[in-house]
Amino acid sequence: MSVTSRYRDAWEGFWREAPDGQGAVFWDAEPALTAGPHLALFEPHLTDPGLPMVDLGCGNGTQTRFLADRFPHVLGVDLSAAALDHARRADPAGQAGYRLLDAAGKGEAHTLHAEIGDANVYVRGVLHQADPDDRQPLVDGLAALAGDRGRVFLAELSEAAKPVLMGLAQSPAGPPPKLAPVFRHGIAPGEVADDAVPALLRAAGLTVLAAGELPLTTTEYRPDGTRIELPSKWLVAGRGH
Numbered sequence: 001m002s003v004t005s006r007y008r009d010a011w012e013g014f015w016r017e018a019p020d021g022q023g024a025v026f027w028d029a030e031p032a033l034t035a036g037p038h039l040a041l042f043e044p045h046l047t048d049p050g051l052p053m054v055d056l057g058c059g060n061g062t063q064t065r066f067l068a069d070r071f072p073h074v075l076g077v078d079l080s081a082a083a084l085d086h087a088r089r090a091d092p093a094g095q096a097g098y099r100l101l102d103a104a105g106k107g108e109a110h111t112l113h114a115e116i117g118d119a120n121v122y123v124r125g126v127l128h129q130a131d132p133d134d135r136q137p138l139v140d141g142l143a144a145l146a147g148d149r150g151r152v153f154l155a156e157l158s159e160a161a162k163p164v165l166m167g168l169a170q171s172p173a174g175p176p177p178k179l180a181p182v183f184r185h186g187i188a189p190g191e192v193a194d195d196a197v198p199a200l201l202r203a204a205g206l207t208v209l210a211a212g213e214l215p216l217t218t219t220e221y222r223p224d225g226t227r228i229e230l231p232s233k234w235l236v237a238g239r240g241h
Contacts, residue, residue, distance in 0.1 A: 007131060008079055014185040015082035020089060022062050023219045026178040027125055031066035033217040042153040045209050045236045051150055052119040056103055057126035061087030067122065068095040077101035104134040109141035118147030124155045125216060128192045136200055143204035151238040152206065157216060160231035162191050176220040194233060206237040
């Protein structure tokens with residue numbers, strides 16, 4: 001297993017404690033502010049919108065359900081069983097499927113690809129949470145899921161996000177209520193250099209087809225009432241053009 005047990009246990013602890021309901025955790029912003037704008041950037045690059053759509057790192061499934069309204073076959077995957085419990089409870093009609101998956105784990109992404117074939121893959125804010133040694137295996141897993149025809153959309157915190165998060169964490173009043181559990185469970189975000197992400201994609205055999213910047217919207221607010229947004233970059237990648 002590639003992902004360390006510490007990392008998996010941190011996520012299990014976080015999701016076991018997290019309340020049900022959309023918006024209850026720090027990054028669980030409504031799809032109109034997250035997957036919606038991302039999809040507008042992603043869709044023009046899809047060679048086949050009918051391929052399965054995999055929401056990797058789906059958490060409690062808020063964005064997964066949004067995608068399931070728009071694509072015929074959507075699968076939310078996460079390495080936390082507790083997160084998937086949240087996702088299934090929030091989706092009693094079973095709009096999407098949900099599955100335990102460690103995308104950085106040896107062979108797991110290949111096994112899923114063998115089952116569902118090429119897929120389009122949506123990934124928001126996952127890479128910076130992975131331990132540095134797991135980042136290339138994780139991106140290799142994305143490439144395995146995409147295969148020859150699928151496309152990958154990756155939204156990731158930029159380097160500029162770290163000082164914002166550290167500033168929030170070190171506020172005299174303490175971190176905002178929804179950010180505090182993230183730090184308490186040892187899920188403090190790591191720093192991924194902006195130029196490292198395209199390099200990881202290239203090393204996995206993927207070509208960057210489009211890229212840009214778009215803030216990552218959170219569910220938390222500053223004392224002045226403004227919503228906290230974190231600087232982020234997005235990329236679309238796939239094999240060929």
